[in-house]
Amino acid sequence: MENLWQNHKMSLIALAAVIVIALSTLIVVPETQQAVIIRTGEPIAVVNKFKPNQPYGKTGAGVWWRIPFFDRVEYIDKRVLSLDMQPQQVLSTDQLRLNVDAYARYRIIDPVKMVQTAGTVDNVESQLAPILSSVVRQELGRRSFASLLTAERGTTMQNIRKLLDAQAREYGAQVIDVRIKRADLPDGTPLESAFARMRTARQQEAATIRAQGQKNAQIIRADADAQASKIYAEAYNKDPQFYDFYRAMQSYDTTFSSDGGSSQIILSPDNEYLRQFRGR
Amino acid sequence: MERTGGLIERIALAMAGKRSPWGKGPSSGDEDNSGGETPPPSGEAPKGPRNPWLPGGGDGDDGRKRRSASIEDIFRHRGPEGPRRGPGGGFRLPDAPGGRGWFPLAIGAIAILWLAVTTTHQIGPKEEGIVTTFGKYSSTLHPGLNWTLPWPIQHVDVENVSEFRIEQIPEGSGQRLMLTGDQNLVDLSYVVRWNIKDLKQFRFQLLNPEDAVKEVAEAAMRSSVAEESLDSIFSGAGRADTEMAVRTRMQQVLDAYRSGIAVQGVQIKKTDPPSEVEDAFKDVSAAQQEAQGYINNAEAVAQQVLARAQGDATSFDKVYAQYKLAPEVTRRRMYYETMERVLRKTDKVVVEAPGVTSYLPLPEIKRRAEQASDLGAGAETSQGQ
Numbered sequence: 108m109e110n111l112w113q114n115h116k117m118s119l120i121a122l123a124a125v126i127v128i129a130l131s132t133l134i135v136v137p138e139t140q141q142a143v144i145i146r147t148g149e150p151i152a153v154v155n156k157f158k159p160n161q162p163y164g165k166t167g168a169g170v171w172w173r174i175p176f177f178d179r180v181e182y183i184d185k186r187v188l189s190l191d192m193q194p195q196q197v198l199s200t201d202q203l204r205l206n207v208d209a210y211a212r213y214r215i216i217d218p219v220k221m222v223q224t225a226g227t228v229d230n231v232e233s234q235l236a237p238i239l240s241s242v243v244r245q246e247l248g249r250r251s252f253a254s255l256l257t258a259e260r261g262t263t264m265q266n267i268r269k270l271l272d273a274q275a276r277e278y279g280a281q282v283i284d285v286r287i288k289r290a291d292l293p294d295g296t297p298l299e300s301a302f303a304r305m306r307t308a309r310q311q312e313a314a315t316i317r318a319q320g321q322k323n324a325q326i327i328r329a330d331a332d333a334q335a336s337k338i339y340a341e342a343y344n345k346d347p348q349f350y351d352f353y354r355a356m357q358s359y360d361t362t363f364s365s366d367g368g369s370s371q372i373i374l375s376p377d378n379e380y381l382r383q384f385r386g387r
Numbered sequence: 388m389e390r391t392g393g394l395i396e397r398i399a400l401a402m403a404g405k406r407s408p409w410g411k412g413p414s415s416g417d418e419d420n421s422g423g424e425t426p427p428p429s430g431e432a433p434k435g436p437r438n439p440w441l442p443g444g445g446d447g448d449d450g451r452k453r454r455s456a457s458i459e460d461i462f463r464h465r466g467p468e469g470p471r472r473g474p475g476g477g478f479r480l481p482d483a484p485g486g487r488g489w490f491p492l493a494i495g496a497i498a499i500l501w502l503a504v505t506t507t508h509q510i511g512p513k514e515e516g517i518v519t520t521f522g523k524y525s526s527t528l529h530p531g532l533n534w535t536l537p538w539p540i541q542h543v544d545v546e547n548v549s550e551f552r553i554e555q556i557p558e559g560s561g562q563r564l565m566l567t568g569d570q571n572l573v574d575l576s577y578v579v580r581w582n583i584k585d586l587k588q589f590r591f592q593l594l595n596p597e598d599a600v601k602e603v604a605e606a607a608m609r610s611s612v613a614e615e616s617l618d619s620i621f622s623g624a625g626r627a628d629t630e631m632a633v634r635t636r637m638q639q640v641l642d643a644y645r646s647g648i649a650v651q652g653v654q655i656k657k658t659d660p661p662s663e664v665e666d667a668f669k670d671v672s673a674a675q676q677e678a679q680g681y682i683n684n685a686e687a688v689a690q691q692v693l694a695r696a697q698g699d700a701t702s703f704d705k706v707y708a709q710y711k712l713a714p715e716v717t718r719r720r721m722y723y724e725t726m727e728r729v730l731r732k733t734d735k736v737v738v739e740a741p742g743v744t745s746y747l748p749l750p751e752i753k754r755r756a757e758q759a760s761d762l763g764a765g766a767e768t769s770q771g772q
Binding site: 135136137138139140163164166168169170184185186187188189210212252253256283284286287288289290291292298301302304305306308309310312313314316317319320321323324325327328330331332334335336338339341342343345346349350352353356359360362363371372373374376379380381384 | 704733
């Protein structure tokens, strides 16, 4: 080892120097990053710049070089980034309020422009976020409350995306998609009145159901009565006179012979019942 | 070679202090010269098992006997220059075979270990690995044992791709209200199952793919719910359609992002009314029960009425059939039988002579009425007449 050092001192030092130079010259650009090489304050090249539909492995990622001390490398994310909006209160055309939470997905497509205008991705986000809010408010404010909720969202979102995209191009960014994550009624009166409306709707439903139930019950009973009358009529109509007699007998039975009642009957000897009483 | 050995000793010494706590170093240690000190040849057989921590070739007063160092031991040999005075003491590693130092072997072992760890990659059955060469994508590893170039050149990123991941939205058990198409609110929670269908895209395309799944799911679910009425969501009739619509919508968006994510399924777990109006919703189901109750009661009454009618009609028919056979006799018989029953239980006054006003025994009636109410049954008293 000692000999190695003594014999190859110069070459070892040279090797070390080469390694140091290589480390300060070569840069590694991962697939997820774009590298802007800035020579004395001026961007001169972009490594691994985003191009649509480029298969991975064929992009410019990998090892690249720079001149040490003169070139500065700024890494910019190549991936699709997310821009989150602060929940925003939107007033619809029919004066109803809605809390809207949206997000935008964007990508830096022109890193040089981005470095020149915003500098960092964080700056881009902080500049685009208020634009997103105002665009969302402005576009959604043109719709009625009902259409905010339903399918019309599709075209609205396209408009918002276009408007935001036009602004984002200034920063070298491309807006891919804007979507409403949540749309809620604001706390307080709007929410309370929605609850009240739901409650009354349910109360009405409950009352209707009860009334319907009573109606059906009545109909069932009436049907049964009608059918019973029919049965009676069919049976008794065979001999109305006998029915009269038969029913009268039953009626006397229930009227007079029931327990507990004390009735007095004054009979005339002419009574039919007492016909034989006289022994005639 | 030997010089390097001395260097190692020096390093060991710097760590252990001048003296090994387990034994006394050789007293022959003069500064700087001792770099060339040769260890005892391995042929010199030690007595008993050799302790690697004992100083080799120590010829001090303690010999090979081992004892704990006392404070005096430690300070006695400390010169005015302090512990760095000489490298002669301290412990030494036993020599490698062939009389060479351990250093190259250690380097070799580290190199082999490094190669072994960074070139072989075992990919589990559900996993895939992304190989990047200096940051550039080069290939995808599939399950099994795979080889790559060692670490600084190639890097492998292993991810579980086929296992379904489950996102529960909302997290926790809090109430999360959604607006339905008829501007009602529903407390809805659901589960999204997804996995990775393209690991390259999953790794390189989106900043936070997991967050993207959640956000896209939330947006898709809310827009689907906003297309339906509250009743259809509660009834569960359109639930399968909603789940399917959300899944398709999510997949479209995620594909548009080229995220490499496959949505495997969306399940709505719970649809509840907001807790603020839950009572009203419960009242509706109570009303449904009540309405059913009304109908049940009415049906019971109807059955009674009908059965009664049928019974009456049938008994009339039977009697009438008999009556038809002997009308006069039957009629008489029925008359007398009824009269018997009727008159047996009543007070009877027969007024025989015409012109005689009947006498109503009012005090008697009163007395009996009292009696009857006392006894609770007037039947017997009325029979006594």
